[in-house]
Amino acid sequence: MAIVSFSAGQVVSTYCSAHSMNAWAYIATTTPWRKIQPISTDGATNMFVLLNAAKAGGRLVSGSYDDTTGELFTLYMN
Amino acid sequence: MNDCLARRGPCSIVPDYMLQAIAANGTAEERRYARATLAQDAAFRTERRLQQPSGGGQPGADAGAGAGSPHKNRRVFTASNGTSLPGTSRRDEGQAATGDAAVDQCYDGLGGTFDLFWDIFGRDSIDGNGMDLIGTVHYGNKYNNAFWNGSQMVFGDGDGLIFNSFTADPDVMGHELAHGVTGATAGLEYHDQPGALNESVSDCFGSMVKQRMLGQSSAQADWLIGAHLLASGINGVALRSMKAPGTAYDDSKLGGKDPQPDHMSKYVNTSSDNGGVHINSGIPNKAFYLLATALGGNSWDRAGPIWYRTLTASGLSATAQFAEFAKLTYDSANALYGSSVADVVAKAWQDVGIDLAITTWYTNRSVLSTFTSAHSMNAWAYIDGLGWRKVEPRTPDGVTNMFDLLTEVQASGRAATVYADGSLIYQAYSV
Numbered sequence A: 001m002a003i004v005s006f007s008a009g010q011v012v013s014t015y016c017s018a019h020s021m022n023a024w025a026y027i028a029t030t031t032p033w034r035k036i037q038p039i040s041t042d043g044a045t046n047m048f049v050l051l052n053a054a055k056a057g058g059r060l061v062s063g064s065y066d067d068t069t070g071e072l073f074t075l076y077m078n
Numbered sequence B: 001m002n003d004c005l006a007r008r009g010p011c012s013i014v015p016d017y018m019l020q021a022i023a024a025n026g027t028a029e030e031r032r033y034a035r036a037t038l039a040q041d042a043a044f045r046t047e048r049r050l051q052q053p054s055g056g057g058q059p060g061a062d063a064g065a066g067a068g069s070p071h072k073n074r075r076v077f078t079a080s081n082g083t084s085l086p087g088t089s090r091r092d093e094g095q096a097a098t099g100d101a102a103v104d105q106c107y108d109g110l111g112g113t114f115d116l117f118w119d120i121f122g123r124d125s126i127d128g129n130g131m132d133l134i135g136t137v138h139y140g141n142k143y144n145n146a147f148w149n150g151s152q153m154v155f156g157d158g159d160g161l162i163f164n165s166f167t168a169d170p171d172v173m174g175h176e177l178a179h180g181v182t183g184a185t186a187g188l189e190y191h192d193q194p195g196a197l198n199e200s201v202s203d204c205f206g207s208m209v210k211q212r213m214l215g216q217s218s219a220q221a222d223w224l225i226g227a228h229l230l231a232s233g234i235n236g237v238a239l240r241s242m243k244a245p246g247t248a249y250d251d252s253k254l255g256g257k258d259p260q261p262d263h264m265s266k267y268v269n270t271s272s273d274n275g276g277v278h279i280n281s282g283i284p285n286k287a288f289y290l291l292a293t294a295l296g297g298n299s300w301d302r303a304g305p306i307w308y309r310t311l312t313a314s315g316l317s318a319t320a321q322f323a324e325f326a327k328l329t330y331d332s333a334n335a336l337y338g339s340s341v342a343d344v345v346a347k348a349w350q351d352v353g354i355d356l357a358i359t360t361w362y363t364n365r366s367v368l369s370t371f372t373s374a375h376s377m378n379a380w381a382y383i384d385g386l387g388w389r390k391v392e393p394r395t396p397d398g399v400t401n402m403f404d405l406l407t408e409v410q411a412s413g414r415a416a417t418v419y420a421d422g423s424l425i426y427q428a429y430s431v
Helices: A041-057 B003-008 B016-025 B028-047 B101-120 B170-184 B192-214 B282-295 B303-313 B322-337 B339-351 B396-412
Strands: A003-017 A023-027 A060-066 A072-077 B074-078 B088-092 B133-139 B146-148 B153-156 B360-372 B379-383 B387-391 B415-420 B424-430
Touching: A003 A041, A003 B396, A023 A041, A041 A060, A041 A072, A041 B396, A041 B424, B016 B028, B074 B101, B088 B101, B101 B133, B101 B153, B101 B170, B101 B192, B101 B303, B146 B170, B153 B170, B170 B192, B170 B303, B192 B282, B192 B303, B192 B322, B282 B303, B282 B322, B282 B339, B303 B322, B322 B339, B360 B396, B379 B396, B379 B415, B387 B396, B396 B415, B396 B424
Parallel strands: B074 B133, B133 B153, B387 B424
Antiparallel strands: A003 A023, A003 A060, A003 B424, A060 A072, B074 B088, B146 B153, B360 B379, B360 B415, B379 B387, B415 B424
8 A cells, every 4th residue: 555645636526425435536636536535434524524625615635545545545625 | 099089078178067167157048058068068978979081080000200291181061050070061171261260260270280290290190190180160059169079170159158169269179189199199098197188288289289370489378278268258368278277267157266276286186077187287287388488489399399209109108197297208308309408397397296206417506505403314405406305314424425515515606416316315526
């Protein structure tokens, strides 16, 4: 597993269904669509809240993703 | 099979309950003519005499679109105030006007109906096989009705007290002939909801005949059925209003106020009128009016083909309820014009209280409102064009994620694309 960092990414779109921990984001600097790492329900929700707020507010995000799975690992809202 | 005929005899424009009201509430003279009309209709039902016109035949298996040139052959007769059909020939196809208003109006109305079905839908006459269009005018003594008997149109002169001549409105002719088309195609049974659809389909095609003959767009049309039928002393504008069901008349001689509902919440459960076929037709009538006016242009441009495809090529069952018909109009619209028009169809039905409950993607919609309580997985959103939908209560965190997305979309004034049906949202994108 290789953790890759990114910065100043625009949240282009988010997606989820009503299934548990099925939340995704399309961040401009980290294409393609990335799923939020599904390791805890509240944790996945917290990350998704951040992404939606960033998109709504036009703010950029930074963070990291797992290069093996493509899943988002951490997030900052700038 | 034309169930309209099988169940109650002729497919008449004036329903029995209206004639019965006149027979009970009119003046002595009005009551006499109403009873005579009812008796004549009852005699027809008993006799079930179907004429075999030459050059054509009764509508049978639908022949669909004509193979080549259409066979337009109008034959107008007069019954000379008797009841023998077809009567004495007065005007054949291509002949000049006679000066008898009923004859000439009948000729023109039959022509307008034929032209609509051929020019717009590619249908060669009522049976799709060039059936002669036969009309008999001056039927009976002040006979207060018009009907399709399976082979021809028949028109009374009206008593002049309650009803004017039944040839004055081309939508009446289109309405009655459309019963023949329905009989040759979907065969909607003439009772309850399928019967109301049968009646509504006739009103829809009758309106298109009238609007096309008058050169009226959907916005210009009055959407009245039989606008010239009611005599001057009657408080009313028509037999029915597709634009505003329930407002066509309000006169004690006709039984009071127009009983048609304009929404499923007002559906009339009754055993009279074959389960309210002339009454509850107001609901699908309103849906057609809403669709035609929302699409703009002429009613026969897109709304008409959607309805025609639904009637003739969608697999519509003879016992179809409103919901089935509505869903098939959605599918027909999607097949003919794509999802944007299908969405307009869905909205029209929703506005009359019929939710298509189609599970599909609804793109780029505003989130106009959101709601939640402290109960687990009780999260809702009001999606523009759809209304309130609940987030699928599958998992607590899944619901929270979905609700978060929707509230943020709402707060930012942006749009969402949702996968939903008539009650739930299953997936969402923020756009």
